[in-house]
Amino acid sequence: MSLSSVLLKRLQIQRRIIAAVNVHGTRSFTTTEGHRPTIVHKRSLDILHDPWFNKGTAFSMTERDRLDLRGLLPPNVMTSEQQIERFMADLKRLQLSARDGPSDPNNLAKWRILNRLHDRNETMYYKVLIDNIEEYAPVVYTPTVGLVCQNYSGLFRRPRGMYFSAEDRGEMMSMVYNWPADQVDMIVVTDGSRILGLGDLGVQGIGIAIGKLDLYVAAAGINPQRVLPVMIDVGTNNEKLLKDPLYLGLQEHRLDGEEYLAVIDEFMEAVFTRWPNVIVQFEDFQTKWAFKLLQRYRNDYRMFNDDVQGTAGVALAGLLGAVRAQGRPMIDFPKMKIVVAGAGSAGIGVLNAARKTMARMLGDTEVAFESARSQFWVVDANGLLTEERRIIDPDARPFARKVKETERQGLREGAKLVEVVQQVKPDVLLGLSAVGGLFSKEVLEALKGSTSTKPAIFPMSNPTKNAECTPEDAFSIVGDNIIFASGSPFANVDLGNGHLGHCNQANNMFLFPGIGLGTLLSGSRIVSDGMLQAAAECLAAYMTEEEVLQGIIYPSISRIRDITKEVAAAVIKEAIEEDLAEGYREMDGRELKKFNEEEIKSFVKNNMWSPEYPTLVYHKD
Numbered sequence: 001m002s003l004s005s006v007l008l009k010r011l012q013i014q015r016r017i018i019a020a021v022n023v024h025g026t027r028s029f030t031t032t033e034g035h036r037p038t039i040v041h042k043r044s045l046d047i048l049h050d051p052w053f054n055k056g057t058a059f060s061m062t063e064r065d066r067l068d069l070r071g072l073l074p075p076n077v078m079t080s081e082q083q084i085e086r087f088m089a090d091l092k093r094l095q096l097s098a099r100d101g102p103s104d105p106n107n108l109a110k111w112r113i114l115n116r117l118h119d120r121n122e123t124m125y126y127k128v129l130i131d132n133i134e135e136y137a138p139v140v141y142t143p144t145v146g147l148v149c150q151n152y153s154g155l156f157r158r159p160r161g162m163y164f165s166a167e168d169r170g171e172m173m174s175m176v177y178n179w180p181a182d183q184v185d186m187i188v189v190t191d192g193s194r195i196l197g198l199g200d201l202g203v204q205g206i207g208i209a210i211g212k213l214d215l216y217v218a219a220a221g222i223n224p225q226r227v228l229p230v231m232i233d234v235g236t237n238n239e240k241l242l243k244d245p246l247y248l249g250l251q252e253h254r255l256d257g258e259e260y261l262a263v264i265d266e267f268m269e270a271v272f273t274r275w276p277n278v279i280v281q282f283e284d285f286q287t288k289w290a291f292k293l294l295q296r297y298r299n300d301y302r303m304f305n306d307d308v309q310g311t312a313g314v315a316l317a318g319l320l321g322a323v324r325a326q327g328r329p330m331i332d333f334p335k336m337k338i339v340v341a342g343a344g345s346a347g348i349g350v351l352n353a354a355r356k357t358m359a360r361m362l363g364d365t366e367v368a369f370e371s372a373r374s375q376f377w378v379v380d381a382n383g384l385l386t387e388e389r390r391i392i393d394p395d396a397r398p399f400a401r402k403v404k405e406t407e408r409q410g411l412r413e414g415a416k417l418v419e420v421v422q423q424v425k426p427d428v429l430l431g432l433s434a435v436g437g438l439f440s441k442e443v444l445e446a447l448k449g450s451t452s453t454k455p456a457i458f459p460m461s462n463p464t465k466n467a468e469c470t471p472e473d474a475f476s477i478v479g480d481n482i483i484f485a486s487g488s489p490f491a492n493v494d495l496g497n498g499h500l501g502h503c504n505q506a507n508n509m510f511l512f513p514g515i516g517l518g519t520l521l522s523g524s525r526i527v528s529d530g531m532l533q534a535a536a537e538c539l540a541a542y543m544t545e546e547e548v549l550q551g552i553i554y555p556s557i558s559r560i561r562d563i564t565k566e567v568a569a570a571v572i573k574e575a576i577e578e579d580l581a582e583g584y585r586e587m588d589g590r591e592l593k594k595f596n597e598e599e600i601k602s603f604v605k606n607n608m609w610s611p612e613y614p615t616l617v618y619h620k621d
């Protein structure tokens, strides 16, 4: 029997099965009996990238299995009618927004154009991105990526990355082989449960994994053929998405408890089995799971959580910058009074890192650790956190103020942010609450009473509309003599006296690419606390004294490739010192250990991919 007749026979059998049983819910697109099947000589991504054969989300589950497509598409199978409905809804939305308002639709339109280029020509896409990073980082990354995730079902054209769903339990170990690359260096994975400050976006969260990996390529020079964005779809608790007939993900409530853990465990085992040297960055997992998963995997796998650990390092660098900006030595850091609004994965990560650093500066004793605690005031959705709070998240508990302390300060359990700022007169007001405008006029007025000569205001929540305040409000209310740093980019503010108020961007993008690259090139099997600390200290020391005194405490994004190289080198150096460095490809661990600082930097530079066309030669198999 010839190959095509074998295939034909298999297809005939499959077609009968598809027609008889609607295996995965009601939406399967069924082959019409009597239609002659098309023989394809391709599988996997080659089919999805071939406009003649691609059916996108309309590939039925059996077809996905037959053609090695499992995991390469979002899990919800659509009919061709639904596909058209989704496309039309998106088209109409664009026409409508183009009429109604100029700003966001423009960015979405730019994203579409860039995305199409990404699909056609990776080298050219990354050259455009790298050469114009200041202009396009806010399109492929925060803040536009938030809008992209919110509109993902409409924007979806060609799939990118892999999808593992709760339906794939027991299959992941084989599914990972559907990905065409034999080498994967970096995975960014999300379960879509807390995308930026936008909440649960379910399967649509894949956009954030793609955006982060764009920065890995642009900033860290990770080869784009070796990155893999991953979405783990365990359902969604977003009621709107659960009811939306055009939603691309599983329409059931999120798995929880042991069932949830079993899915993530299976995913980790599968990817590390196929790619033992990969690094997995956890991104935008809800706080409830962020810490648990980090503790569960960090000693056995090369992984880190960007929102907890990357953010902590970036904020720490900013806090140290704020000390320097006042003309004080860094060693004065343990004297800073810091009010943090938001006690989620990001806020707690920052608090832990800042407390540890203070304690180290104070002699690294238990007493020092305890005394550092009293420099922080945490305000969450229920107000000031004290030991009187009835239910306290165990990760936040160490930062609950003691009752005596609060009484002495004229405060109490649940006190409002404005009262806390009035009473504490902090040096720093830092927001990781995801509540846009939380630093209201009253709060900023209260900050005018700060005992600092140059108070620092860090509205770090993303995207732009979730920022706790705008720079205009901060400079106009608190005064010109402040340090301002936000999570999403803002333009500098004209202070009207011939001076500009500088807007820093305090975003984990200044660290995660370097942490990933440094870990990869060092060959360390884990991402240690020391490596993360080295990354943060490198960023903190990056700005010159002159810049810092002008309130410039973070580099401009146009320098992201350079700071990433420095951070990666610092991470490698620390990995060597901790005896974790096992080397990378031909670079043996023992060789690496002999490198001095300059040699480490050249090693990093020489291993960063640049967007240049290679010469291609055809070779017959």
Ligand SMILES: NC(=O)c1ccc[n+]([C@@H]2O[C@H](COP(=O)([O-])OP(=O)(O)OC[C@H]3O[C@@H](n4cnc5c(N)ncnc54)[C@H](O)[C@@H]3O)[C@@H](O)[C@H]2O)c1
Pocket: 194, 195, 196, 197, 198, 286, 287, 288, 306, 307, 311, 314, 341, 342, 343, 344, 345, 346, 347, 379, 380, 381, 382, 383, 417, 432, 433, 434, 435, 438, 460, 461, 462, 463, 466, 486, 487, 488, 506, 507, 508, 509
């Ligand atoms: N700039 C960065 O690099 C960076 C990095 C990570 C996260 N973030 C941002 O941080 C935000 C929070 O992320 P998360 O994972 O910690 O989220 P989360 O939802 O787990 O935590 C939010 C916290 O804010 C508190 N909160 C809610 N309303 C409040 C109010 N009115 N006053 C004070 N606190 C309030 C909640 O109680 C909770 O503790 C998101 O917007 C995210 O984009 C920024």
Ligand SMILES: O=C(O)C[C@H](O)C(=O)O
Pocket: 142, 195, 196, 197, 284, 306, 307, 461, 462, 487, 507, 508, 509
């Ligand atoms: O994605 C960003 O811009 C920063 C951070 O990871 C976030 O979750 O907000």
Ligand SMILES: [Mg+2]
Pocket: 196, 283, 284, 306, 307
């Ligand atoms: Mg994040």
